[in-house]
Amino acid sequence: MSKIQKIKGFSDLFSPESTIHTLMENLARQVFATYGCQEVRVPILEKTELFARSIGEETDVVQKEMYTFADRKGRSLTMRPEATAGVLRAFIESGQYSGDGSTKLFACGPMFRYERPQKGRLRQFHQLDVEVLGTDAPQADAEVVLMLWTFLSKLGLKNLALELNSLGCPECRPVFHQRLRDFLATIDQTQLCEDCTRRAGTNPLRVLDCKVPACKALVENAPSITEALCSGCAEHFSQVREILDSAKLPYRLNDRLVRGLDYYQRTTFEVVSGEIGAQAAVAGGGRYDGLIKQLGGPDLPGIGFACGMERLALLYGEAHIPAPDFYLAVLDSRALNTALLLAQRLRERGFAGEVSFEARSIKSQMRQANKLHVKTCLVLGQDEMEKGQIMVKDMATGVQKNIGQDDLEQALGFRKP
C-alpha cells in the first residue's frame, strides 16, 4: 500500500517544535493577560462573506488565497485566512459591548492561505492575535505596541526592528492616493518593472516598497503619506509616537509601510527580523476604525495585531525547553513494578520523568539519562531492592548516594507545604 502524505503547505509538529509552540502560546496568554486581554476561541470556518467584507474584495488574500468551498447545502464557507474578522464577528454577535471602556481580546490558532510555501510561510500557519476594541485613544495604540514588544522581549528575541506608520483615515487617505497617482503620472512608467506597472493602477502604495532598484530610484521623491495626514490623524500619530518615545521603545518610522488588508487606517506597525529569510515580518497590525460598523456592528474603533508563530519559532531557540527531573533506571526485571510505582509517586508530586520498562545494563541506561538531560538519575537494582533503597545520582555533579525509597521526594527537592 502506498503511504498517504500530508498535503502541501501543511505540517506535522513534533517536539521540539510542538513544545516551542506551546511555550510561546502560554507566554502570550500570560503576558497579554497582564494588559487585561480575555481569551476568545472562535471558529476556524466562517461564511465567506465575512472575509470578503473585512479584508477587502480586491485583495490578493480574498481573490486567490482563501480556502473556500460550498458546504452540503451550497453555502460558501471559508477557512479563516486571518484572525481579526472572526474575532470581530464574535464580538458583535455576542452583544457584550454595552458600556464604557474597551474590550481586549486574545485569540490564537491555525489560519489558512493557499499560497506557494516557502521559508516562514505555510498554507496552514498559526497566529497569536490581540484586538483592542472600543477606543481610538492614542494611548491604546501605544499600549498595543508595547504589549507586542513586551511579549517579543519576554520570548527572548533579539535583533527585531519595529516599523511604524500612519495610513491616515477615510478623509485624508484619498488625498494622498491622488497625490501619489499624480506623481506616478509624472514619471516614466515604462521604466518600472512589470509588477509595478500593474501596481500603479491597482495598488499604487505597493509601488513605493518595490525591491527592484530601478523602481526604487524612480519613486525616491514620491510624496509621503506622513505629509498628507489630516490634522486629526497627524495629531493622533504624534501622540502615539510621543508615548513610545517616553517608553524608550525603539522604532523606525517607515512612511512606505503598507498593509495588505484594506481595513487598516491610522496607526500601523510591523515587526521584522533579518534572520528568517524573505518572509521577514514576525508580527504586524494596526488600527481599523470603521471595520466593526462595516461588519454590521456598532460604530466602534479598534486596533490589533497578529504574530506569526512559525516565524517566531524560527528565532526561538530550543534551549528554553525544560528538561525532565528524573530518569529511573532499572537493572533487575524483578524491580520493574516497584520502579513504575515509585515514578508514579514522583509524578503525583509534580516531578516529570521516565522510568525504564525493561531491565538493561546500567551503562546503557545512564547514557539514556544523559541524553534526556535529566537533572537526576535514579537507579533501582538488586542491591537497592534488598535494602528498600534507591540510588540517586545528580547528573551535573556526578554525586550519588543511596537513600530509603520513602525519602525519594525530599532527595529530589520536594518540600511539603
Added chain:
RNA sequence: GUGGGUGUAGCUCAGUAGGCAGAGCACCUGGUUGUGGCCCAGGAUGUCGCGCGUUCAAGCCGCGUCACUCACCCCA
C-alpha cells in the same frame, strides 16, 4: 500564478568517465562483574522519490511524474 534548486541509511550529505551502495552524526553492543558525557573497538541500517526508455551494465544519461525547498508575487 512564475522562476531556480534538491530528492541516496533515522539525520546531514559524498558518490569520479555509466562498472559490487559510501562517509560523518545518531543508534545498538562492548572496553568498566552496577555508573552518563570524552575516548577506543565492533555492529545493524537502503524501493538511490516513482515510472518508462537507452545500454552488456544506470544512483549517474534521456523523457515523464511526484515530493520537498528557496525566491518572486503576496503576506503574519
